[in-house]
Structure formats: structure tokens, C-alpha cells
Amino acid sequence: MVLLAPLLLCTIWLARLPKRPYVSVILLDEAGQLATPDLLLLMQTAHRAVAKLVLVGEQQQMDASTHGGSLRYLSQRQGCARINTIRRQREAWARTAVNDLRGGNAKAALDSFQGKGLLHIEDDSQTARAQLVKLWQVYTEANPDKESMILAQRLKDVKPLNELVRKVYQNQGKLGTENIMTECVVSNQSLYFAFSTGERVRFTKNDYKRDFTNGVQGTITQVLQLKDDIRYTVRLDSGRTVSFYQSDYSDEQGRLQLVQAYACTIYSSQGATVDGDTFVLYTTAMDRAASYVAGSRHKDNCNWFINGQELDAQSGQRDKGETPTLEARLKTLARCMSINKHKAMASEYIAGQQAEQEATK
Incomplete structure (x- = not known):
């Protein structure tokens, strides 16, 4: 087995299926991204089936978007096996830098990136x-022949990056001239995208009837504007070609569940491995987990791009009218990258409150 990043394996339940000579095992990858209510439902189902549930994930990566923290909590309560060897990055210095990001030692990681000319x-x-x-x-x-990936934390940063990359492809003649503007939806946010032949796209909603999976990517081979609808033909990266009308793959508000795929959010990149370089647009809202995920997708190099004005605002230099220095900017950047914003379970909060009350008696 190739170990791509530090992993945590947590066994929740072990028993034998009734009337069967073998053990049923449910293996859940990227378990940290499963919301606590959903994990509870899965555990209850496994319990009723008398099955073994194994959670696999990285508790230092980004949590579920809602009700997170259950993987870390269970690993502390139930015990776990840890695999700390990193093999995704080809060079030793890069693996060390990833470990530094994971452990909150962002200053050391930044020194490495800067020394390699990867910090902009x-x-x-x-x-x-x-x-x-x-x-x-x-x-x-x-x-x-190499892969690449462009990452940003927020959709409002991903969209202009998509537009800039799309302009490059248009200038190279790799895209058609249809430019059909469409209202799309991802994570319940409305975004407008233009679609042409040759467009790289990503599906944003599971559709089991059509065998569409959220996150799957492909290339548009034909897009036709009809009288009241739009017809898309997409060659998926798996090799399968699918055709559908916008009206058949939209939400209740008629927003297409398809977006351009030249850049993506850091959250959606979890689990991805890029056989080449990654290019990260950093913002100071990216904490330790987001920085760790963004800085660990690559096999070769991770290139960081930062808005200096944002760092100056965080450090207070801009408000004081001081001339920003590289040293102050790097110090601010390291502090932002090291902040731990992991979510806590309600039971942990209650236990902490009770401990404080006991300590003050």
C-alpha cells in the first residue's frame, strides 16, 4: 500500500453477521469530512447489521463543513492506529515542509518554500x-506531460482564477466560441459561467439515475443553445461520454449543477494527488488545516501566492502607516497558517465547562 499522507485508522465496531461465516466490514475513507449526525447514522446502521466499521482519515485536515470533529474525538476515546510516513512528495525537504504545516510549524515550512523560490x-x-x-x-x-492544480479557499477567489485560465485557453485556440452564459450552483452558491466546446467542467451534484457523481470532471465536446434549453455533451475523464439537458440537471431554481474546473476550492481537493505542481492562492483566513491540505496535494512543488496588502492589514502595519517589511509579512503569514480552528464536539465543550467549574470551587 502506498502511503500518501499521515493517516488515522479507528475501529468502531466488530462483530459477526448472524447466520454468515464471515465478518462484514465497512471501510470509510476521508472519515473526517463526514458530519457527526451522518456518522452516527452510519454507526447505528453498522451496529444493527452487526458489522465492523473502520474510519480512515487525517484528523489534521479540514473538518466536515457542518458538525465536524467526530473523527478526532473518536480517535481519542476509542484509540487508533497511526501511519505517519509521507510518500506523496518526491523530495525529502518537501515531505518535511508538509509535516511542518501539519504540526503548526508554519515558519519552518515557509522558510523551505522561500528558499526554493516558491513563495510569492x-x-x-x-x-x-x-x-x-x-x-x-x-x-x-x-x-x-505533468499534472497541475490551482487552489483557493473561497469560491469568490476560485471564479476569477477560472476566468483568467479560461482566457489563456481561449487565446491558445483551445476553446470554442459559443460562450453560452449559464447560472450554475455549487455548495448552494450561485455563480455564472460561460461554456464552450473544449471547456473543462466539474459536476457538482450526485445524480444516481444518470450516474453523475459530484466532483467528477470532464471536457465539453458539444454545447447547443436550444430555444428553451441547453444541451451539453461531456467526455468524462473516465472515458465515458454523457449528454444531458440543463433542465434535467439543475436544482429547483433552474441553476445548472456544473461549473468550470480550471481552479477548485481547497476543501474539494482533499484526497487528491497531483503528479506535478500545485498553485495556491493564499488568504489569511486559511488556518493550519487549510494550509496543510493546500500544501500537501503535490508530488513536485507547491507554489504559494499571497496578497501583501492583506498581510499588512493583519499585522497592523498598514493602519500605522509603516512601511511593510518582508520579515513582518512572513511572521504574520506564519501566525495565520499556524492557527488551529478545528471544531470541537458539544460533549467536549460541556466537559471543558465542567472542568472549569470544578477548578474554581
């Missing part, structure tokens, strides 16, 4: 995005 602090957010796409283009043209 720009004057503002627009320049940071433009420089990211510029260096991404240089990399992809020089390494046509």
Missing part, C-alpha cells in the same frame, strides 16, 4: 491572481 508575496490580490496564472501557464507549457 504580491502587492495586491489582483496581482497575486495574475502572477499565479502567469507562472501556471509557464509551468504547463514547459511540462505538457
Whole structure:
């Protein structure tokens, strides 16, 4: 088995299925992304089936978007097996830097990235995005056989990155001229995208009837504007070609469940491995977990792009009228990357409150 990152294995229940000579095992990967109510339902189902449930995940990565923290809590209460060997990154210094991000030692990781020329602090957010796409283009043209990935924390940062990359492809003649503007939805947020032949797209909703899976990517081979609808033909990366009408793959508000896929959120990248370089647009809201996920998807190098004005605002230098220094910016960046914002279970909070009350008696 190839170990891609530190893992945590937690066994929840072990028993034998009635009237069967073998043990039924449920293996749940990326268990930290499962919300606590959903995990509870799965545990109850496994209990009724008299089955063994094994949770596999990385508790230092980003939690479930709602009701998170259950994997870390169970690993502390139930015990777990830990695999700490990292083999995704090819070079030893890169594996050390990933471990530093994981452990909250962001200063050491940043020193490594800076020493390799991978840290780019720009004057503002627009320049940071433009420089990211510029260096991404240089990399992809020089390494046509390598993979790459562009990452940002927020959808509002992902969209302009998508637009910049799309412009590069249009200038290269790799996209058609249809440019059919469509209202789309991802994570219940409305975004408008233009679609043409050759467009890289990602499905954002499971549709079991059509065998569409959330997160699957592909390339549009045909897009037709009809009188009251739009017809898409997409060649999936798996090799399968699918066709559908927008009206058949939309939410209740008619928003298409398909988006451009040139850049993606850090949260959606969890579990991905990029056989090449990654390009990360960093914002100061990215805590230890987000920085660790963003900085560990690559096999070769992770390139960081940061808005210097945002760092200056965090450090207070801009408000004081002081001239920003690289040392102060790196110190602020390291502090933001090291902040632990992991979610806590309600039971942990109650236990903490009770402990405080006991201590004050």
C-alpha cells in the first residue's frame, strides 16, 4: 500500500453477521469530512447489521463543513492506529515542509518554500491572481506531460482564477466560441459561467439515475443553445461520454449543477494527488488545516501566492502607516497558517465547562 499522507485508522465496531461465516466490514475513507449526525447514522446502521466499521482519515485536515470533529474525538476515546510516513512528495525537504504545516510549524515550512523560490508575496490580490496564472501557464507549457492544480479557499477567489485560465485557453485556440452564459450552483452558491466546446467542467451534484457523481470532471465536446434549453455533451475523464439537458440537471431554481474546473476550492481537493505542481492562492483566513491540505496535494512543488496588502492589514502595519517589511509579512503569514480552528464536539465543550467549574470551587 502506498502511503500518501499521515493517516488515522479507528475501529468502531466488530462483530459477526448472524447466520454468515464471515465478518462484514465497512471501510470509510476521508472519515473526517463526514458530519457527526451522518456518522452516527452510519454507526447505528453498522451496529444493527452487526458489522465492523473502520474510519480512515487525517484528523489534521479540514473538518466536515457542518458538525465536524467526530473523527478526532473518536480517535481519542476509542484509540487508533497511526501511519505517519509521507510518500506523496518526491523530495525529502518537501515531505518535511508538509509535516511542518501539519504540526503548526508554519515558519519552518515557509522558510523551505522561500528558499526554493516558491513563495510569492504580491502587492495586491489582483496581482497575486495574475502572477499565479502567469507562472501556471509557464509551468504547463514547459511540462505538457505533468499534472497541475490551482487552489483557493473561497469560491469568490476560485471564479476569477477560472476566468483568467479560461482566457489563456481561449487565446491558445483551445476553446470554442459559443460562450453560452449559464447560472450554475455549487455548495448552494450561485455563480455564472460561460461554456464552450473544449471547456473543462466539474459536476457538482450526485445524480444516481444518470450516474453523475459530484466532483467528477470532464471536457465539453458539444454545447447547443436550444430555444428553451441547453444541451451539453461531456467526455468524462473516465472515458465515458454523457449528454444531458440543463433542465434535467439543475436544482429547483433552474441553476445548472456544473461549473468550470480550471481552479477548485481547497476543501474539494482533499484526497487528491497531483503528479506535478500545485498553485495556491493564499488568504489569511486559511488556518493550519487549510494550509496543510493546500500544501500537501503535490508530488513536485507547491507554489504559494499571497496578497501583501492583506498581510499588512493583519499585522497592523498598514493602519500605522509603516512601511511593510518582508520579515513582518512572513511572521504574520506564519501566525495565520499556524492557527488551529478545528471544531470541537458539544460533549467536549460541556466537559471543558465542567472542568472549569470544578477548578474554581
